[in-house]
Amino acid sequence: MIRYLVRRLFFALFLVFAVSSSSLILTRLAPGDFVVETLGVGVSRDVAEQARIRYGLDQPIATQYGRWLLQAARFDFGRSLAYDRPVADLVPERAFNTALLALSALLLATLVGLPLGVVTGTRGGLATSVIRAASVVLVSMPPLLTSLLLVFAAARTGWLPIGGMRSVTSDGALLDLVRHMIVPVLALALPIGAMFERLQAQAMRQAVSQPFVIATRARGVSRRRIIWRDALKVGLRPIASVYGLVIGTLLSGSFAVEIVTAWPGLGRLMLDALRARDVYLVAACAAAGSIFLAAGTLLSDAALVAVDPRFSE
Numbered sequence: 001m002i003r004y005l006v007r008r009l010f011f012a013l014f015l016v017f018a019v020s021s022s023s024l025i026l027t028r029l030a031p032g033d034f035v036v037e038t039l040g041v042g043v044s045r046d047v048a049e050q051a052r053i054r055y056g057l058d059q060p061i062a063t064q065y066g067r068w069l070l071q072a073a074r075f076d077f078g079r080s081l082a083y084d085r086p087v088a089d090l091v092p093e094r095a096f097n098t099a100l101l102a103l104s105a106l107l108l109a110t111l112v113g114l115p116l117g118v119v120t121g122t123r124g125g126l127a128t129s130v131i132r133a134a135s136v137v138l139v140s141m142p143p144l145l146t147s148l149l150l151v152f153a154a155a156r157t158g159w160l161p162i163g164g165m166r167s168v169t170s171d172g173a174l175l176d177l178v179r180h181m182i183v184p185v186l187a188l189a190l191p192i193g194a195m196f197e198r199l200q201a202q203a204m205r206q207a208v209s210q211p212f213v214i215a216t217r218a219r220g221v222s223r224r225r226i227i228w229r230d231a232l233k234v235g236l237r238p239i240a241s242v243y244g245l246v247i248g249t250l251l252s253g254s255f256a257v258e259i260v261t262a263w264p265g266l267g268r269l270m271l272d273a274l275r276a277r278d279v280y281l282v283a284a285c286a287a288a289g290s291i292f293l294a295a296g297t298l299l300s301d302a303a304l305v306a307v308d309p310r311f312s313e
């Protein structure tokens with residue numbers, strides 16, 4: 001198991017390197033640059049050239065990329081052109097805000113989706129039909145649409161804040177942060193929780209029909225104990241196998257949710273960096289996003305091996 005996870009760790013490091021490098025190169029190759037975006041197309045040639053020299057944009061792509069690699073090896077990822085701050089200081093602040101949303105949504109989706117999937121996969125009745133129908137609707141809705149609907153509902157009712165991370169008059173209270181998190185966390189968690197419910201329900205229907213479950217039931221073990229102890233362990237395999245993909249989906253979905261809800265996270269920072277053609281900030285944001293994805297993949301692999309050690313072979 002340890003050898004398997006070490007191999008996956010090396011792949012994760014390669015993923016981070018490849019994504020950040022390609023982001024920097026593609027941003028540099030795209031038409032225009034930071035000088036044109038900030039000074040405008042009507043700026044004189046001399047002023048533009050002086051600005052490019054000051055920002056280091058006059059160098060060939062290979063030279064700029066090589067210098068960036070040498071700096072990155074010393075954990076110096078350059079300086080943001082738009083914010084005039086080291087990206088190593090700027091990105092972790094926003095990445096923490098995105099991680100706060102993503103982990104809260106993942107926790108909520110797991111705690112709600114898995115138990116509901118166990119119930120709908122082993123029972124019938126009106127409640128099961130209602131949960132199944134609601135899950136199908138939520139799975140069909142992308143986080144962008146879910147966030148728009150939730151923001152509209154919050155604006156009409158006035159029960160919850162509709163944007164930002166804290167109120168202007170807030171003194172930093174935890175309760176104010178939690179109230180601002182409700183809308184974006186629900187926008188992310190509802191579709192994923194519905195997907196978990198559908199996957200878990202299907203897995204539980206297959207698990208309860210396994211011969212060992214039927215034999216255990218024949219020996220007089222209670223149905224509740226069989227479902228929540230024996231069948232659930234087998235039924236967790238589909239969820240464990242997709243957890244890494246869910247992390248990636250959660251990250252991409254959080255970008256749209258952050259824009260709609262004005263959440264100061266990595267998604268909004270990435271959008272601002274792309275608009276300004278801030279090459280070093282784009283590369284750092286892409287690296288942070290790939291770290292989230294790599295961490296999710298490692299978590300998925302570890303969970304899958306824990307549920308079924310045969311996957312490490």
